[in-house]
Amino acid sequence: MTESETTREDRKATIVIEHLIQASDVSHTMQHWHIYKKWNERFFMECYGAYKEGRVDTDPSLNWYKGEIGFFDYYVIPLAKKLQSCGVFGVSSDEYFNYASQNRDEWCREGEALVLEYISKFNENANRKMTKNNEVV
DSSP: OHHHHHHHHHHHHHHHHHHHHHHHHTTGGGGGGHHHHHHHHHHHHHHHHHHHHTOOSGGGGTOOOOHHHIIIIIIIIHHHHHHHOOSTHHHHHHHHHHHHHHHHHHHHHHHHHHHHHHHHHHHHHHHHHHHHHHHHO
């Protein structure tokens, strides 16, 4: 193998590793709907809790629905396409792309209601904690 071939292979390997690192951070978006929904809710609760505790100025619920659509359109789906094009994941890369696309479509249908459900769950949990703390005192 020549030096330029070696350099080209090293560059391709680096690109694949970069894609893997990016995908690992958002892997829930490229899995079954119930997996995506579970991790999306957990992340929402973390962000919304930070807002309610005054650690963040902006209420994440105001843009969560639209933000997720943009996240799919401008980050997740393009990343899934990159995973397909690098050619090292076989049929799994098709699955990543298909799940990402399906989750985006499902989010468009159910996301607004889910955000309201997340807020409701957060408030129920907060009320339970307050009640429990009042009983302890």
